[in-house]
Amino acid sequence: MGSAPSRSLISGSERAKGYEWTGKISYYHYVSYAKDLDELIAHINKNKISKVFLYTTPLYEKLPWIFYYLGFFHTYVVFCTETRRGKFWWSLEKNGEALILQMSRNFEDVRDKNLGKERIRDYPRYWKPQMNTVDTSSVSYRELYDYMIDETDQLNIRYNCQLQ
Numbered sequence: 045m046g047s048a049p050s051r052s053l054i055s056g057s058e059r060a061k062g063y064e065w066t067g068k069i070s071y072y073h074y075v076s077y078a079k080d081l082d083e084l085i086a087h088i089n090k091n092k093i094s095k096v097f098l099y100t101t102p103l104y105e106k107l108p109w110i111f112y113y114l115g116f117f118h119t120y121v122v123f124c125t126e127t128r129r130g131k132f133w134w135s136l137e138k139n140g141e142a143l144i145l146q147m148s149r150n151f152e153d154v155r156d157k158n159l160g161k162e163r164i165r166d167y168p169r170y171w172k173p174q175m176n177t178v179d180t181s182s183v184s185y186r187e188l189y190d191y192m193i194d195e196t197d198q199l200n201i202r203y204n205c206q207l208q
Contacts, residue, residue: 065202066142072159074148075132087132087147091125091185098122098177099155101163109171119176122155125185136192140203143192 071084100119102112111117120137135146135154146154155173156163164171192198 064141067199068142069199070142070144070159072144072146074146074150074153074160084147087125087127088185088189091127091132093123093181093183093185093188094126095124096121096177096179096181097155097175099173099175101173102171112174122151123181123188124151136188138198138203143198 098119098121100112100117102109103116103118104111118137120135122133122135125132125134130149133148133151133154135144135158137144137158139158144158146157146159148154163173
């Protein structure tokens with residue numbers, strides 16, 4: 045099993061408190077040797093995405109099933125890259141503060157967790173993310189990054205839904 049997860053914020057200071065949009069990418073990894081930015085950049089520049097999944101979870105943790113079935117849900121992408129070191133799993137999503145990029149050797153880490161914590165807890169059970177779509181891909185990680193950052197300017201677009 046890997047070491048304890050770690051989090052760093054690409055460009056800038058510590059993660060903002062509350063839901064203040066930072067316009068940054070928060071990188072969270074579950075792989076001990078992927079701690080530095082050079083390793084992340086190497087993945088972005090060299091690897092192709094082989095498989096893509098689209099998942100949803102309830103947007104609100106209190107009574108999640110009610111909000112989910114009323115159409116209030118959070119959507120995020122999970123994808124796989126294959127390297128000479130093996131498979132890596134990633135998730136990409138947006139919350140009220142930043143774009144969140146997670147990396148792990150274990151699919152369940154990025155599917156079931158956000159920043160190292162289970163996505164939705166409904167005591168006494170855990171709400172499992174719901175898979176909506178799965179597809180194969182030949183897009184490079186660099187093409188995805190360029191599309192998200194340069195073409196659609198996601199760092200300057202705030203999260204579109206919040207419940208208070």
